[in-house]
Amino acid sequence: MKVVRCEKNPLIRPEDVRPSREDFQVDGVFNCGAVKYGEETILLCRVAESVICDSREIKIPIVEEQEGKDQIRIITLVKEEHPELDFSDSRSIHNREGKCVYLTSLSHLRIARSRDGVNFRIDDEAFVFPNAKEESWGMEDPRITQIGDTYYVNYTSVTPHGAATSLLITKDFKTCTRKGVIFAPENKDVTIFPEKIGGKYVAFNRPVPCGIGNPDMWLAQSPDLLHWGEQKHFCGISEESSWENGRIGGGAVPFRTEKGWVMIYHGADRQGRYCLGAFLLDLEDPSRVLAKTSGPILEPETDYENFGFFNEVVFTCGCIQEEDNVIIYYGAADDKICRADIKLHDLLDELQT
Helix, strand or coil, X not given: CCEEXXXXXXXXXXXXXXXXXXXXXXXXXXXXXXXXXXCEEEEEEEEEEEECCCCCEEEEEEEEEECCEEEEEEEEEEHHHCCCEECCCCCEEEECCCCEEEECCEEEEEEEEECCCCCCEECCXXXXXXXXXXXXXXXXXXXXXEECCEEEEEEEEEECCEEEEEEEEECCCCCCEEEEEEECCCEEXXXXXXXXXXXXXXXXXXXXXXXXXXXXXXXXXECCCCCCXXXXXXXXXXXXXXXXXXXXEECCCCEEECCEEEEEEEEEXXXXXXXXXXXXXXXXXXCCEEEECCCCCECCCCHHHHCCCCCCEEEEEEEEEECCEEEEEXXXXXXXXXXXEEEHHHHHHHCEC
């Protein structure tokens, strides 16, 4: 199958993004939701920032409520003074038991806009910034589902209690209304179908069990996009496919074709190398898999995908279908945004029953 990477990749890099504070640096801009809005392509990007500091220190930004207002507090850790902590992961700090105790960056959501889907201008300020109540450790990996003239944005909301999924609503990408947590920790990689199926809203989600079980994909239903139930296991990791034997989860919002729903998802191996695959699902019963790609449709191959904040990663939160073209906007190496195009007929031919 022919995958065409945009010749201007990476489209958006950390140096293209203005930090939200003078003492912050942008570590990554990646994992964006994507949608057409009027004549523009809108990317709702995850922007990860850290506090500028020397190599001996780690400064942790978190959002706290102080005197009735949400404020950023900086926690300073001198590595030599904390032998009980593991600083080896660039994304997080763990204790001796392997539990995450801090994230090294704070992520918010910011809009990038383009007339041609290639050349983007990114806003200087956040579209929405984390609040202390539900996102004190950041907002990550947004997906945008358009239903009518309303855009439903679900995203990972992180606090010391875990990674949950929250929802906000916008009609104009200027203002938004928060609806709060819709899937409790740890549950992320939620993708909401763009129409009701059988009279109910449907969404993929990915709970992460700490005891029995694996990080697998589940399906849930809702009458109102806020209250989710009727959970059903959809698909698990594959011991036979080495590229997805570590974890799998939702990627882009599913889109409708004559042959069924196409769902682009991500899989990771046990070493943390992330690739993309695809499902073809029954239009009336999306729990029924009609076909699936046997191997990745996109995997880390270029330098900008193999080297970055976290190496060997391609990860999508959004794609746009334009007739026979599927445009995938994806995060590369957890620090930049890229584009790849696949012909829909090629993708459908690649799917195997």
